[in-house]
Amino acid sequence: MTHILTGATGFVGSALTLELLQNTDDLIIGVVRPKKGLTPIERLRGVLLPLIEGYGLPASLTETVMERVSAVPGDLAHERLGVGKLPITDDVHFWHCAASLQYQDRHRAAIDRSNITGTMNALELARSLGADHFNMVSTAYVAGSQSGRIEPVPGRLDLVNNLYERSKVIAEDIVRSSGLRYRIMRPGVVIGHSQTRHTTSSDGLYGFLRGLRKFRGILERTQPGLAERLVVRVRADAEGTIDFVPVDHVAADAVALHRANAPQGHYHLTNPTPPLIADALRSSFAVAGLQQPLVVENRDGFTATDIKLGDRIDFYSSYIVNPKHFDRSSVDRVIGAAASPGLHIDPSVMTDFCRWYMDDFELGRARLPVAR
């Protein structure tokens, strides 16, 4: 069997690749955009090999990567992803992991090009290769503004919070109507490795953290010491949960579904034991060096400063208001005991995940022009 992956250099796609290598004897071909003067295989190996140590995986996996992973150049923007004929003689399983995680209005065209047109182009390639299954990595947050128990059913455009969610709802719809056998896999907010906390993601939790850290920088540039004094208001449902799910758990569930020959359908690759939003906010604000926020139910009484912070973390508000509990029954029905047990993310574990990213972020930060 051969697996074709888009987004194999991405956060979820790379974890999925390593999981497939560890749990199957199959070959893997990544469709990779050439970048920074690197060939597709150089780029792919450049991502995968450091992860072996980062995720605490056996060193022997290095050899496996070298033997069983190959790459072809491709781009979401091109028909059939710009991929020509591939010398594949066995069954093909297609994994579409590539996506744009942008959400700003100014990126609307780019988001649609990657997530909607890109999905159409990926389907076309999968169809031309006679793929047995089309596995699409989407997001559990296609649920949009719904709250409470979220069934694994199609998302609704009238409920989306932002352009990213909108693009995913449309892309899922395109997959469902493609005629291919599909599995729509919907992770929660994917965070680093459950054991090592290692991450290559800069989105989700990490984008939120970065937004807070940069907000602190703005406060300090505006008035030294302000970040230590100012208490900002954040609109959130503190008692609800936020579905942070470790990347290795997502990959494990996805590969287990594949190996169990899961039927066509929707699967929430989420954390059965997600943390409280209040705990997540507490850890995030502390690690970002901000005072604990005042959690409120609505924006009444927001000051100019609260609004400015809100603007910077607006995308993430869909995670912290209208809390959701994702129904994993379709996953559990197929893989039962093999399903991810979940990671209990208490405040200390939450802080660990936040600190791992923030330490790495601070190390890579250039010296900024002085304010005084």
Next chain:
Amino acid sequence: MIQNERSPILVLGTGRCGSTLISEMVCDHPDALSISELFSFVTDLGMEIERPFPAGTLSGAQFWSILATARPRQSMLLRHGLKMPEVIYPFEDGPASASDLPPILQAMLPHLEPAEPDQLFRDLADVVCAQPSQSIGDHYRDLFGYLQRRFRRALWVERSGGSLRIAKRLLATFPEAKVLHIVRDGRDTALSMSRHIGFRMALLCGLQVEQLGLDPFGSDDRSEEEDLPDELAALLPENFSASAFHALDLPAALCGHYWSGEIICGLEVLSGVPSDRLLTLRYEDIVTDTRRSVECLGSFVGGDDSPDWVDRAVARVEDRSGSWRSLSEETAGQLAAACEPGMRALREWLLVNEPALVG
């Protein structure tokens, strides 16, 4: 007339506090050479603070480059027709264009030589480039000394809007200087900042720097561009437009936080200045008790104040008081809260360091 050497004066303030009025008064003074907005423009509106204060020695040509090389932010504003009132170069008469106007031609030279700023610029190029390798402070002193001789003035008085933020650098560079500290109600000042082209530019550039993790005018790396809200992305150098600039939401309360920071940090620096070398003037006093304020200023500058000068200086004062009282109750409340740390620090400071006019 050049008399015995007299201490130069640095006028320090947050900006939008009435210091331009001081420059105008000083400009009329028979003894004082009024250097206006030099440090505003060589620091590119406060976003290149280290560039005009390098460590070690530098040649005359290197110093001239600091004075004469157009800076990107100010050029961007002028290219888009965003000219702040402080920019007084006569574009209609002079050869310099808006896209590459040297820092000292923005205000400093036209302020000294309104009719022929370009001739003065050319003369200075020869003079400054011939200066020996020396510290940056000595370069500035030689420059000011040449201008004092040329205009026959006994001392120089430098005033740049918002110079309180670089007070520490200025006092380290010019330890011989006396300080005229001008203050104004933070609420009026912050409200004025929120509407002023230069402050809006400086503040938005600060926001961009923090969000991008670098200076977008100094680097084309946009790897963290996604972190910019749409309104700030629209003001990156490659996207900049006057309409996006005007559309930027910069609440007065944010400027109030900035003002408080400037006051708190500035007062800390000023606490190291001996009281006999420091004069604090309140803008509100200048407006309401003009003659006494002008006489105080005259005494601080020293020399003989001619009655003519006092009269001319008094006549320059018009009530430019701010309008924070016209804000909605909610907005005014937020502005007041943001300014309160600075107002408190200022009140405490004024208890110890009495302003020029008390009672």
